[in-house]
Amino acid sequence: MTDADFAFIRRLAKERTGIELGDHKKEMIYSRIVRRIRALDLGDFRAYCDYLSQHEDDELTPFMNAITTNLTSFFREPHHFEFLARSVFPELKRRQAGSRRLRIWSAGCSTGEEPYSIAITLSQSLGTERWDARILATDLDTNVLNHGRAGIYAQERVAGIDPELLKKHFQIQRGKNPDDDKYRVKEPVRELIRFNQLNLLEEWPMRGPFDVIFCRNVVIYFSKDTQKILFDRYADILAPGGYLFIGHSESLHGVSRRFEPLGRTIYRRIQ
Numbered sequence: 001m002t003d004a005d006f007a008f009i010r011r012l013a014k015e016r017t018g019i020e021l022g023d024h025k026k027e028m029i030y031s032r033i034v035r036r037i038r039a040l041d042l043g044d045f046r047a048y049c050d051y052l053s054q055h056e057d058d059e060l061t062p063f064m065n066a067i068t069t070n071l072t073s074f075f076r077e078p079h080h081f082e083f084l085a086r087s088v089f090p091e092l093k094r095r096q097a098g099s100r101r102l103r104i105w106s107a108g109c110s111t112g113e114e115p116y117s118i119a120i121t122l123s124q125s126l127g128t129e130r131w132d133a134r135i136l137a138t139d140l141d142t143n144v145l146n147h148g149r150a151g152i153y154a155q156e157r158v159a160g161i162d163p164e165l166l167k168k169h170f171q172i173q174r175g176k177n178p179d180d181d182k183y184r185v186k187e188p189v190r191e192l193i194r195f196n197q198l199n200l201l202e203e204w205p206m207r208g209p210f211d212v213i214f215c216r217n218v219v220i221y222f223s224k225d226t227q228k229i230l231f232d233r234y235a236d237i238l239a240p241g242g243y244l245f246i247g248h249s250e251s252l253h254g255v256s257r258r259f260e261p262l263g264r265t266i267y268r269r270i271q
Contacts, residue, residue, distance in 0.1 A: 001030050005045040009033065012052070013067055016060060017140060018201040018230075019221045021067070032066045065141045072110040074161050075117045077216070079264050080245050084118070084212070088243055089125040092211055095241075102133040103210045105237075107200060108218035109137035112148025112193075113157070116185055118214065119192040120169050136206060138198035149195045151185035158183045200230060209239035216265075217247035224255065231256040238269045 009029060010021040021029060036059075037048045052059050075081050092102060102122070106115040115137035122133060139145050152173065158166055170183040198204070200218070213234055219227045234244060235258040244259055244267040246252070252259055252267060259267035 001026070001033070001045040005049055008049045009067075012063070017064055017068075017199060018223075018226045019067065020223050029067060033063075036062060036066055061142055065143050068139075068141045070110040070139075070141060070144050071217070072113045074113045074158060076114070077248055077265075080214075080216075080266065081117055081121050083262075083264075083266055084121050085125055088212060089122060093125070093129075096211075100131045102131055103208065104133075104135045104212040105206075105210045105214070106135060106137045107198075107213060107215040109139050109145075109148060109195070110141075111144045112137065112151060112195070113153075114214060114216070115148070115193050115195075116151065116189060118212075119189045120165060122192065123169070123189055124165075133192060135193045136210075137193050137195045138200075139195075140197065140199055142197055145195045145197055148193075151190050153183050153185075155179070155181055155183070201226070204233070204237070206237070208237035210237055210242060211239055212243045212245070213238060214245045216245060217249070219250055220247065227255050232258065235259065235269050235271070240269060242269045243267070244269065 006021075006026050006029065010025075013019045013021050033045065033048060037043075037045065040048070040051060042048050042051060052063060096102065104118055104122070106118060109115050115135050119135055122135070126133065137145075137148060139148075158170065161170075166183070169186050169189050171186055173182045173184055175181050215230075215234065219230060222230065231244075231252060235256065238244065246265045246267070248265055250265065252261070258269060258271045260270045261267055
């Protein structure tokens, strides 16, 4: 992969997805794009760049799937889910007792562990109460969205879940050997979530308002200017007093004044 090839790839990534690929990402991009080169039976990176230019309608989605990072786990950053259960959901249940409507968005949902963790926490909070509760789970990568829709996970993916929650909200799918067992999220939890592809930098089809937005470990790939635009849009689609959860390495300092910090990467919309 020449410098010119990498320059083309990083320029296209920024234009289409907002993702900033620094020089330190070159080795990672090499290892991911080379798989597409082999799949398409092309000779080298120059040939792939030419192919991508000529067949963008067909190849853009596989290209975006290849360059995006999808590191996630159930109940990752557990203090966020503890805060949901202890503070956010009880408050929303009081505030919206009349409409009994709750809307939550998991932006950058990857393979579904985050929205399912939210849904399990919400299900635990609602108990037998009947609410119009929905969780929107979006990602740029169509492959991870298909994984999320299926809701099936290997044993190592669910190993950290509390055994009582695992028994209540997952169904075991037995394999030939015990090590091959898989776990599928049960229907009542899966029914809470809708998985859709979405490029955060393009037009959003949903109107909101959302009560809670999770956007964790997503904006670290965006420039500061792009982050400012994105968080302004989040504020616009959040209900007044709505909550925003971001990743442990992210901050709104110098990015947005429309949220107040509540500590530990939890924010509330104030304007």
